[in-house]
Amino acid sequence: MRTAQAVAWKEIQIYFSSPTAYIVGLIFLALTGFFFTQDLGDPFPEATLVPFFDGAIVMFILLAPALTMRLLAEESKLGTIELLLTSPVRDWEVIIGKYVASLVFFLVLVGLSFFYAILLFVYADPDPGPIYAGYLGFFLYGAAALAVGLLTSTMSNNQIVSAVVAMGILLALFFADRAFGSVSGLAGEIIGEMGIRGHFDDFSRGVIDTTNIVYFISVIAFFLFLSIRTLESRRWR
């Protein structure tokens, strides 16, 4: 466990000293700020974070892979993975350490976006339910997106390839609920349920449904499991 902590701590330090992470943070805050203020121009503005959440989850399809692409792809590219994997470190400790680091950076971004919520509470009288639930949903959504990005970073030693594949998977998950109408029968049902968007929307409406929480936790567990297995597969005969 101490080694997982060491891996996480090292990655966190790299996040806070690398330009990529700051650029991602800048884009995130600039654009979400824009989404947040969009509705304020209305004659009867609503004190809500829904536009912010809607914009943020789309942006995260692009931003999450940018945060995770480096994690293992760079180790493979530089060869540092050779020392990492010949140290007495379990594969899951490497994956969890890296994942936690990306999660910490993401939490900092989420924390910075509390600014919008604070503005609402100071200058208006918003319904707190959808805001709390929305943040929980957004956190789960982001955590799932980072797990997808971590898997693709484990699979390739090319950061670009890793990022693009992660974006592909996230886009597929994002639009999967369209299958409800276009794919007939049980298959459409299943693919539609896999859609990440439908599971998020409940949260931003203020509904905390166990099904949705289980969905996100399953997605995270599934992609982390695959990442661990992918890393392990280097040792398979």
Add this chain to the structure above:
Amino acid sequence: MIQAEGLTHYYGPYPAIQDVNFGVRRGEILGFLGPNGAGKTTTMRILTGFMPPTRGTVTLDGYDVVEQSLEARRRVGYLPETVPLYTDMSVNGYLKYMGTLRGMPPKSIKARLDDVIGVCRLGDYRKTQIGKLSKGFRQRVGIAQAILHEPEVLVLDEPTIGIDPIQVVETRRLIKDLGKDQTVVLSSHILPEVSMLCDRVLIIDEGRIVAEDTPKNLAEGLQGVDRLEVEVGGPAAEILPVLKAVRGVNDVSHLNNNGRHTYTIQAQAGQDLRGAISQAVISNGWSLRGLQMVGMSLEEIFLRLTTHEEL
């Protein structure tokens, strides 16, 4: 300490190493010698548990590197050929990180850090970012991380490649020192290095071990006959038959180098003919100007073993 049996590794359809067997005793320095692409790095990677062999087993202190990988890895310090380092970390930070990965408690990392920095002479560069260090210093950082946790086995892949001659000498001295109480496996394509450092040499070519012995025995055993070089003052036409007639002499060749006549004598295996030869020369009234034994250099052996055309 290390026991490798029937190691075979394929990259796709291509065999990198085939049926490699060897053992390393505790405290021994074993050298892998071979041309580039002979399978040295593949063997090192299997030893350290980075990748499994397609067939065969390696045990390290009794632990199988595949089945009991974690236990085996605890006992190894490894310096890969390319010395992969995190370039944006400081020397201190990097070594601390590697120490933690090796499962060292923070206290012993702190205590060892000063030792290792001293041994590898990194004292002035503790806070320097690794990316700003020269190749030779990076090599030292690489060695420092390999020895930090005082591993029982040290695996060094081409430890002196790409650094300047002064640093090469320093690195060799360091390895020699480490070999006093640790088991060291190193690979190299530089012959004098291996013969200087190692107790035993494995010559590997095209994925197979073609010879295994001490550097000294390898030179003697492979040659089969001992060679003497004698410089004699006198008429070559008379000297040649006399030398050939000495008991134990197989063959004599003559070389006239601006009036300096040297004769190369091939003696039968294990025979020391220096006495008989000098007597033969002196009793005939010629002057003996030089006499020395010429062993086959490791270089010649290496070429003979790994070159497939006739020399």
